[in-house]
Amino acid sequence: MIDLRRLHVLRAVEHYGTVTAAARALHLTTSAASQQVRQLARELGVDLLEPQGRGVRLTPAARSLITHADAIQIRWDQAELDLRADHDDPAGLLRVTGFPMAVSVLLAPMAARLRERHPRLSVRIQEAVVPEHFDLLFEGGADLAVVEATSRNPPIGDARFDQQPLLDDPFDLVVPDTHRLAGRERVDLAEAAREDWIAPVEDSPCRMQVLSACGAAGFTPDIVHLAMDWNVMAHLVTHGLGVALIPRLAHLTPHLPITRVRCTGDPHRKLLTCTRAGGHERPAVAAALDVLRELAPTAVA
Structure with a gap:
């Protein structure tokens, strides 16, 4: 059986581009992260990393595995959502992130409206810049981001994220x-x-x-x-x-x-909302997206 923790390390290597960067994000040493990937490779009987200059790159087998890993993560998130399906009223903790202007003009008033409408929902805002928004979403440190559409963003078709237009x-x-x-x-x-x-x-x-x-x-x-x-x-x-x-x-x-x-x-410039794949179905995220859509038309009037 595949060790999901080791699979997560491999996903992080693909996301951050190097073993060192992935290890830093996961609070591991580089050697520990490398060891996790090597053990996963031995379990599967395939090579997952291959030399490239002074570094390494993912093999075709690793990229195929990551496609399945992303699908597993989406199903896992959906399972959690299904378990909470009987609790449709937004509650708990909602973590949002955005670039400075988005925080000031959109996320701050959004949080205030959500506090009035859903007293059981607690919103936490974190200011960040590209590409930190996507790192926070990938790591599970944020549930919703407001981002600028730039060439640094993952492709719109990236299966890990759901990016939707918010406003021009x-x-x-x-x-x-x-x-x-x-x-x-x-x-x-x-x-x-x-x-x-x-x-x-x-x-x-x-x-x-x-x-x-x-x-x-x-x-x-x-x-x-x-x-x-x-x-x-x-x-x-x-x-x-x-x-x-x-x-x-x-x-x-x-x-x-x-x-x-x-x-x-x-x-x-185009502003987007972004969640992890399927994240917009969570009641708290859906409520936040509704408020952002209310705020967007008047924000640039």
Whole structure:
């Protein structure tokens, strides 16, 4: 019989990419994690890891086994759900995670509404960044995440996760109040092609979206300042140091002498909800998703 604990270690190696990273996530030593995989390989009589440069990679047999392991995990979660089927009222602990803006604008009001509607449900929020959301879901440290759609995410078809659209968050061109474009109802980004630009830092999920929006308008922005925080970008705009594309969900410091101008073509980023496969059927998660869908239309108005 397959040892499910060893199977979980193999799944972690596939998820995190290396034995060392998997061991760290599972609070094991690297040698202990390697030993678990080797023992599993001996039990099955197949090779599960093979050398690749200085590291190792999963064999085709290992990848086939992981496909079955993912299905086992889904069935196990479904079994737990079935055992609780007689308790449809959301109760217990719901762990949610999201990037900073999602926590502020969506998850915090969601938690407040759930507290009013379902007093027996306790919500715990953890701020995180990509790819930590998916790690938390994989490890069982979170039940629900609100994430940005980025190239770093697992594919939509990844059987371990259920990723669903939540809302489109438009980017506005942010300029000083005295800027020539400030009085416009809508602007073509090409009209700002010769401006100095303020952009997200290189490892920000939104950087590529900003560059893509400018590229679609036919230019590459001349980026002179970089920032991690949208409010930092807004303050740089305030001092006339450039223009910026900032998501409408971003709540900027009040009373700054800046103007948000809507953009032709509505460049935007997509926000998703994500659970482990089948997780949306849990009463607590389903209640949270209902509230998020209520909040989404007004969040970007």
